[in-house]
């Protein structure tokens with residue numbers, strides 16, 4: 192294409208003023224703010240301009256690219272991309288219950304209602320209603336945390352990484368913290384115990400070896416500069432074979448002998464012993480407190496099944512010093528989180544209630560029979576789609592996720608789907624593009640939809656989505 196031809200084409204791009212006169216564009220202005228429509232038009236025209244600049248031959252540009260019929264869908268798309276939310280609900284069909292990339296724990300109905308209620312208007316967030324004076328943000332959850340855990344004092348911050356940072360900074364800045372080499376974990380998303388320790392101002396004193404650490408290792412490393420003995424739950428991995436670790440009880444005894452506090456980062460803390468539901472034994476929060484830990488930290492949105500939060504429990508004297516650390520202000524928890532956290536914690540007053548009300552616990556303890564029924568239901572809903580794909584009910588394994596119980600086998604029921612004409616990757620990608628997106632995984636060249644993490648009220652949407660995606664890729 193010659194330079195002259197190109198300039199001619201560029202001149203044909205409609206002017207914004209002309210476009211605004213068109214009835215179709217006026218219609219857009221009635222349903223969206225002017226700023227958004229103008230930006231949508233500007234972006235749409237820029238795409239057209241780039242198409243002209245990129246065209247090699249005049250034949251590549253058809254006359255109708257300048258027509259409103261062609262441009263309108265472009266404008267509509269560019270308008271939608273400005274106003275439709277980027278953070279959206281998604282359907283988790285992966286079977287990973289505490290899926291960090293998909294928002295970890297979904298909240299229960301009660302917690303959601305409280306969150307809306309508290310944040311719609313004003314609240315007594317930091318106001319003591321009985322005295323009419325300033326109150327404490329933590330007051331709302333401290334009492335119930337103490338009742339559930341048996342601890343002397345407690346507080347909550349933004350997340351567990353913050354809880355660990357704050358506790359280390361308060362107790363051990365400029366001094367040494369003794370940790371086993373077998374517990375220097377990386378959680379993912381760049382949370383590494385040694386790095387957090389460095390940022391807190393504490394000095395890491397690693398002891399033992401990767402697979403074996405003995406009490407004498409801690410003992411030998413303890414000296415004048417020691418401020419804290421730290422035990423970290425190896426959330427997302429296990430060292431198996433020839434191993435040896437020092438129990439929390441033993442560390443507490445050692446701490447007592449040397450007048451040193453002991454901290455336990457539990458990672459995914461839980462108040463319920465899940466081994467009574469056929470899951471592996473995880474140390475509970477109550478056990479860590481009972482063992483005598485001075486500080487215990489854990490997440491709000493892992494096994495606890497609440498909102499993102501970091502919970503700090505322990506001896507009153509220590510917790511009181513953590514509360515007044517100025518860093519605390521930078522990590523403080525917001526009212527939406529507090530509302531959801533308090534409601535989640537209230538569910539724990541009764542174990543049965545917690546399992547029923549808290550989606551994460553509900554999913555983790557779902558019976559195989561229940562999952563099989565759900566799989567059968569979904570398969571029935573998809574009956575008419577069997578021409579476009581091979582759909583079967585299969586037994587699979589779900590995962591706990593969130594760096595909890597990494598070796599746990601969670602037998603589940605799933606649907607495996609093999610599209611008849613297109614590659615399975617196309618189906619997986621198409622499902623991600625739906626609204627709401629459906630996130631699934633591929634195994635053995637088949638798409639796997641794990642029923643454990645698909646909520647009962649999502650079955651219809653999943654069936655419709657799969658049908659739509661299959662039609663699209665088989666076209």
Ligand SMILES: *Cc1c(COP(=O)(O)O)cnc(C)c1O
Pocket residue numbers: 350351352353355376378382423424425426427456457458459489490491492500501593594
């Ligand atoms: C997950 C985890 C953390 C970080 O908790 P967040 O709530 O993600 O900030 C810290 N320590 C351990 C052992 C963990 O498993």
